[in-house]
Amino acid sequence: MSKVERVPSGIPGLDDMLYGGIPKGRVVLVVGGPGTGKTIFCAQFLVSGIRDYNEPGLFISLDESRHHIIREMASFGWDIPELERRNMWAFTDISPTRHLGGDVKTEKLAIGKRDFSLEAAMGEIRRSAKAISAKRIAVDPITSFIFQYPDIIQRRSVILELIEALTLTGATTVITTELRMTGLERSVQLEEYLAHGVIILQTLQIGKSATRVIQIEKMRETPIDTQMRPYRITENGLEVYSRESVF
Template identity: 70%
Template sequence: MSKVERIPTGISGLDEMLAGGIPKGRVVLVVGGPGTGKTILCAQYLVNGIVNHGEPGLFITLDENRNHLIREMTSFGWDIPGFEKANKWAFIDVSPSQNVEGEAKSSKLTIGKKDFSMEWVIARIKAEVKSLGAKRLAVDPITSLVFHYQDTTQRRSVILDLVDTLSSTDATTIMTTELRIAGLERNVQLEEYLAHGVIVLQTLQVGKAITRVIQIEKMRETPIDTQIRPYRITEKGIEIYSRESVF
């Protein structure tokens, strides 16, 4: 087997669980409940790409607007406006509070108060990846993009379209989705079958303590650590203790 090129996330402990990083060009889904650190993980992945490798990153935000995100990420010492000025970071802000001026198109999709199509989002992503030369993408979260499609067949084709588009770019993607049913025996969601890799973030009660835990459920072309490992969110971002066990 030829050697797989990997994109290190630069997140402490995560690359160890991934045999070095995410296979280049793949689309990885991070599944987790609210407050588990999905947005932080996305931003940290892009920041590390810029700081450690000089790789430009594109952040597609669907829930929180740009200003809000920048403010939160500043507390980790990440100077996102500085990266933007250096043309290393760009946002596509399709959050409900952001106004998209007259660009809505056919086959409408409603996100918050806005109408725009999935084709429009996909076209924007392609154009931005090209103009920025993005090597890393974050889509956070895809929930509002796909939740709209109740019909399973339609939803499947929309997610596949998105995954295909993202992996046809020169970049490697982390996208997120809300975990609907938590616990060790949760339901696997459609998105998880369609993504190339799945990482699950949860909080579990272990004895009397509540612990944040991470598990790699799948990653194509990768001999993964499938054990459940503890992680913390600190002032430096996400830190995974890849040598510690939870149980």
């Protein structure tokens, strides 16, 4: 087996479950309900890349403003404005109703079979990744972006295009999405089939207490620990207890 280059996630314990880290250049989906730590996961992945590996990070935010994210992540001691000043961190936004400029914003102009807002979003990803030579990208969350496309076939092709655009940047990417069903017997969401790897964050009621659990559902190019493991959100961000079991 050829040696796969790995990108450490920056989340203590998680890299043990991944035999060292995320395979370089891959697009990994982080699926979780509200409050499970998806946004923190993204910021931690980027901040750790900058601090520990000098790798510039791009945060593509869809639901929350830059201001909001900066304020929330400051509570973990992550000084994002300082990283921005050093050109190591950049924010961009590909939501169709914001920041794409001019008439493109809300209109859906068909160019061939593709629509213009998608075209603009892909261009924005390429441009902003190149501007800081991003080695890591986080997209948080893609749920509303893909739900613009009610048709399932179109939605599938939009997700594939997004993954392709992100892969072409050469960066290693984390995309988050809302978990739309919880429990031990949920159904698999479309984007999970299409991503190169899938990590699930959930809160399970175990006995009398609610326990945060993380599970790696799949990851190309690497063996994985597929067991559910407990994790916590602390003042340092996410921490996975990779030697503890949940049940």
